[in-house]
Amino acid sequence: MTLAKAIAVGMGFGVIVGATPALAGQHLYVYSVVHPLYGEIGTLTDTIDSSTDVMRIDSHLRIAVDLVGVVIYQHESDTTEIMRNGRLVSLQTVTEKDGQHLEVHGEAQGDQFVVNAAAGSFTGPATTVPCDPWVLKHTGEGTAVYPSTGRIANVHVSGGAYETISVNGALVSARHFAVMGENREDVWFDSRGIPVMFRSVEDGTPIDFVLQEAGAGRGAAVVASSQHSIPAQSGNASK
Secondary structure, eight states, X not given: XXXXXXXXXXXXXXXXXXXXXXXXXXXXXXXXXXXXXXXXEEEEEEEEEEOSSEEEEEEEEEEEEEETTEEEEEEEEEEEEEEEXXXXXXEEEEEEETTEEEEEEEEEETTEXXXXXXXXXXXXXXXXXXXXXXXXXXXXXXXXXXXXTOOEEEEEEEEEEEEEEEETTEEEEEEEEEEESSSEEEEEEOTTSOEEEEEEEETTEEEEEEEEEEEETTEEEEXXXXXXXXXXXXXXXXX
């Protein structure tokens, strides 16, 4: 599996699983992006702005893989998702990836959700949701659109049992859900319904997104801080 594919899948995964936290107003969440070989390679910043009827999610992914002072991979992506009364009404993504400019534009049209993207045009039912941990609702079958590519796929969500995981060196009790779509994805929610970690796994390689900061508006509090150097040699630093 290529690094680009793993990051793209992890960036847009999560579907119809858990419980979106009932947090009105604007909240900021910062995740570190961790690769088992290259270590910490960037950040994902999510801003959740919610009211009674509307939820807007702005995501900013910044990735740079540096080996011995040489950048071998770079990926920047900005996504905006707007949900109204539980329905996805707009999805916009702009990506700069190793010199490539990619866009995804999706909107609700009648009883369909229609996407135009570099990868093609796709159509799903009105119940299509973005592959995003913040809009997970229940286990079972559903239809999801991947913000990174615009592709629409059927997904199956299972799990929900509590388990203890290590997040930034601390043990956390979290509900674990598995999402099977274009590949396998996993998400762990804390007791507030906030995803403290999510993971994309393909061909045995996990890309982890680990919560580092959380708070209202711009006043995010540090959940746990850690700095990782990018190793020049190979290795298997799986969690």
